Amino acid sequence: MTTLLAVVLVLIAFLVAFATLLALGLVGRWRASGLRQTVLTERGTITFLFENETLVDVTTSARDLLATAPKRGSDWSRLSGLLEPRFPGLDDWIFELADLGEMERQSNDETSLLHAEWHDGIARITLSSLGVGDNTAATDQYTVAALNRELETLRAATERTPFPIWEEDEGGAVTWCNSAYLDLLSDLHDNAGHGWPPTRIFDIPDTDGDDFGSQTARVAVSAAGDESRHWFEVHVQPNGSGRLCTATPTDDLVKAETSLNEFVTTLSKTFAALPIGIAIFNRSRELAMFNPALVDLMTLPVDFLISKPTLASFLDRLREMQMMPEPKDYKSWRQRVSDLVAEARNGTYEDKWTLPGGQTYRVTGRPHPDGAVAFLFEDISTEIELARKHRAEIETAQATLDAMPAAVAVFSTAGVLTLSNAQYATIWASGGAGDLTDLSIYDSIEHWRNASAPSGVWDEIRATVGHAGVREPCKANITLLDGRALTCRVAPLPRGFTLIEFAQLRLNDGTAEVPEDVALQRGDNRLLGVGS
Structure with missing residues (x-):
């Protein structure tokens, strides 16, 4: 019995709550419907119905007034912007409508009245004209005000531009x-x-006759x-x-464009006058730019270069015309092309091409902006020929020195050994000095002093080498510890250099002279001048 009573009470409570909610909904709908019916009965007035900032209903006069507002923002922001000149602070004023329920205010010129009502989230805004029976005059007032405001804005914008x-x-x-x-x-x-x-x-020029x-x-x-x-x-x-x-x-x-054009013109003239051939390939590895020197050096047809060949086609044409070293096989050639592009992109490609015709080109790869690469072709045949000739002259001069019977050494102003011959190494290397070319004049004098009998010539040599004043040649005889007699000759050279020569002493019969004490030890009577 108790359980049944509880179930009945729950059902009754549910029915009461449901009926209450239904009644509230019907009342709210009736109120909203009442507002809409009011709007329908006031079609001649300027009335707006808003739910938040969205316009849900409007009279014909109100719609005509709102149509004069700019087509941007929400419905309420358009109306607020239209009424703001005559109702300053309208947004702040309407913010209190939900709390007060009903409000009204006059325009700042006291010719219009704004009435606002709030019912269950719906705002009813009515605009009427004070002392005027026809609301069309009020609509015209606000339309004219909106147009005047827009006109003032446009006039200010154009005048201040x-x-x-x-x-x-x-x-x-x-x-x-x-x-x-x-x-x-x-x-x-x-x-x-x-x-x-x-x-x-x-004076605006015509465009296409229009x-x-x-x-x-x-x-x-x-x-x-x-x-x-x-x-x-x-x-x-x-x-x-x-x-x-x-x-x-x-x-x-215009100044920037003029300066740029002048710079490009100067650069183009310089580019064209360069004796180095230049070929620039873009990101797609097509020839984008070249100068006249490239045509002269590589003997490529101009029409071929103008057709913007790819880098591979460019190198293939050079190979066909024997303007680059011939590869061993096609596979190695393609690999060489790939390596060339990669190294040029990194700025590390540099090579010397020796051509079958005898020319020698220095080829350099350099990276350029936006993934482009540039190749520079420079004819260094004359440079290579001069280097070879200079090298041959040096080798000939060294061979001439090596053929001399005397030992020769040349020291710079700083006392550095700059030149010597084979005989110099033969005479003085026996002292255990190692590489004589690494010895300075001071180290060399000590080495000579230790390998020979005491002599004052070493101090004279020390004073002569590197001396800034006037130097006089000198000559002295020295004796090595092994008994050989040498003539040491010191001769000043231009630019502060000094020549030191060591020559063996000779008898009349051409044999080397040996000092008397050494000859006695050997028992060589002939050298002492004693008959046999």
Whole structure:
């Protein structure tokens, strides 16, 4: 019995709650419907129904008024912008409508009344005219106010624009202009005056014979008696039977373009006059630029280069014309091309091409912006020939020195051994000094002193080498520890260099002279002048 009673109570509570919710919904719908019915009965008034900022219903007069507002933003922002000039602070005022339920206020000129009501999330806004029976007059007032406000904005925008704006009729006469146009006219023509219509400043060239089509032209104007020109970018748009024009100053742009053109011209002339052949390949490895020297050096047809060949085709043509070293096989050739491109992109490619005709080219690869690569071809045949000739002369001079019977050594001002012959190494290497070319003059003197009998010539040599004043040649005999007698001759050379020569002493019969004490030890009577 208790369980049954509980179930009955729950059912009753559920039915009561459901009935309450249904009644509330019907009341809210009835109120909203009542507002809509009110709007229907007030079709001659200016009435708006808003749910939040969305317009849900409107009278015909209100719709006509709202149509004059700019087509941007929400419905409420459009209406608020339209009414704001005559109802300042409208957004802040309407914010309290949900709490107060009903509000109204007069316009700042006391000619209109704004009435607002709030019912369950629906705002009813009614605009009426005070003392005027027909609301059409109120609609016209707000339409005119909106148009005046837009006109003021447009006028302020054109007057404050820093560049000239003007309108021309079919005959090219100026029918309207802004202050910037008049200021420019005054700067160009001091006696232009303030008459109307103002003088036409810009002579806009025709485009394809269409006088009143959309066009853009760069026009230069000059002041009277002034040779300098001021450049403008003039934009023309059709406007009714005339056209609306704007002129943007481009003096800085023209100067930059002129400087760029002059730089490109100078660069092109320099590029064309270079004796080094240049070939630039773009990201797609097509020939994008070359200079006349490339044609002269590589003997390639101009029409072939103009056709923008790929790098592979370019190198194939060079190989066919024997203007590059012949590869061993085609596979190695393709690999060489791939390596060449990779190294050029990294800026590390440099090679010397010895051609079958005897020429020698230095080829260098360099990276360029946007993935391009440049190859430089330089004829170094003369340089290589001079280097070979110089090398041969050096080898001949060294061979001549090596053929001399005397030991020769040349020291620089700083005392560095710069030149010596084979006989010098033969005579003095026996002292255990190792590589004699690494010894300075001071180390060499110590080595000579240790390998010979005491002599004062070593101090004379030390004083002569590197001396900045006038130097005199000197000559002295020395004796090596092994008994050989040498003549040491010191001769000054140009630029502070010094020649030191060691020559063996000879008897009349051509044999080497040996000192007396050494001869006694050997028992050589002939050397002592004693008969056999």
